[in-house]
Amino acid sequence: FCTTIDDTNLSFEELVTNLCDAVFCTAYRQNNKLKLYFERPTDNSVMLFNFRNIIPDSYKHDLTFGVMDDYDGLIYEYTDPADDSRINIYLPDKGAKNPKEVKSVGVRNKWQAHFNAYRLWNKLRFQRKSITFDAAPESELLVLRDRIAVADYRNGIH
Known part of the structure; x- marks a missing residue:
């Protein structure tokens, strides 16, 4: 996570959500404590x-074929640390007609941006x-x- 937190209009929950999105986590409250759940493969159900x-x-059971919500691609936008310009990652390529657009917060590393983009793209493709x-x-x-x-x-x- 590499950003300044200078927006005074952000609530604490929004700040934590932005931070968690950058590192593959989900924040939740339990017994007046804020906890993080790291998204990883699990073998057993709870x-x-x-x-x-x-x-x-x-x-009610639904089975869909194709990509959820008719998205045929993903545009993931992150900030380049060298010149603070916004860079787009296009998945699977630039030819998508209806891509889902995601603007990242706090992601300023090329590799982290690619991991996040591919993780989101695979969630879109394989959620049936x-x-x-x-x-x-x-x-x-x-x-x-x-x-x-x-x-x-x-x-x-x-």
Whole structure:
């Protein structure tokens, strides 16, 4: 993270979010403490959701093909430390018709910018499943971005 924090209109939460976005983390509050969750691959799920803890008639499963929200590319903008100019990284190339535009805050290193850009691009490309449901109260034990396992309820199979 390499920037000055001189904007007086930024709240503490916005400042922490900007800092976390630059280093692949998500900030959350738990028991009056601010904690960070580092995004990394995990082998095990934290909680299993099935017919016992999913509220009836609230399960909705969507499977999409292609890129989410019809984005066909990504434009990631970061600041060059040599002359403070804004530089764009185009993924997969400059020919995208509807690219998602991301303006980074605090990223001033070419390698960090490329890691961030490719991480966001891969999230866009490979996010295929979307599941929505209302869950029982034990779901409140989860933290934002925890991995969960969900039983497949398509076609009445339980």
